[in-house]
Amino acid sequence: MEQKPTRVRIVDAARDLMRTAGLARTTTKEIAKAAGCSEAALYKYFASKEELFLTVLDERLPRLGGLLGALAADPGSRTVEENLTEIARQAALFYEESFPMAASLYAEPQLKARHEEGMRRLGAGPHKPVEGLTAYLRTEQRLGRVGADADPRAAAALLLGACVQRAFAYEMTEDGRPPQSLDDFARSIARTLMSGLG
Known part of the structure; x- marks a missing residue:
């Protein structure tokens, strides 16, 4: 099975973690780990957790x-x-x-x-x-x-x-x-x- 692109995995992981733990308790480190990438890779796509949250709202809701x-x-x-x-x-x-x-x-x-x-x-x-x-x-x-x-x-x-x-x-x-x-x-x-x- 082909792996999803990194950005897609990050947004999916953020959505899942934010749903279960809430935005306040979800860290970029946890999101990166769940997405199977480094935290540095996450920051290549998103400047902040707020930007990632907005992406989740826009693309996954x-x-x-x-x-x-x-x-x-x-x-x-x-x-x-x-x-x-x-x-x-x-x-x-x-x-x-x-x-x-x-x-x-x-x-x-x-x-x-x-x-x-x-x-x-x-x-x-x-x-x-x-x-x-x-x-x-x-x-x-x-x-x-x-x-x-x-x-x-x-x-x-x-x-x-x-x-x-x-x-x-x-x-x-x-x-x-x-x-x-x-x-x-x-x-x-x-x-x-x-x-x-x-």
Whole structure:
């Protein structure tokens, strides 16, 4: 069996370790070892753990950022509600995957501060999806498909906040699952939001 390229092995190992140990507890040394390469080889591809984390988010998790960027540039032929349904679906999946990775940072304030500084240098952070969805909704507003008096930023925060909530709110319940399927959740969030955006 042919071995995967080094960069692919590094990103896969980072995803697996960050999922199980969290971002705060995963070191580049552990990632390199799991990828079967040296730590120096890892740094040939990635300047920092933050850059590697962003690569994992972009390449190994549901494509939220790409979807938001594409819709802001060209809303396409679907209705706003159909687009919001797809955004809610992808966002819920994205946060379900990424929340366990990043949650460990909140237990270590100094590490969290270093991570946040690194993300700022890279022009990234958890505010980016809100900005992307806000840009999409403003595009729809200019096209007259969202009401002129609607607040795109508030709508973006409501939709994405619901998706974040879904990612962790039900783990303590008896069966550990949300009360709605992912598709039902996405449709109901989009339909409810549309009543305020119309």
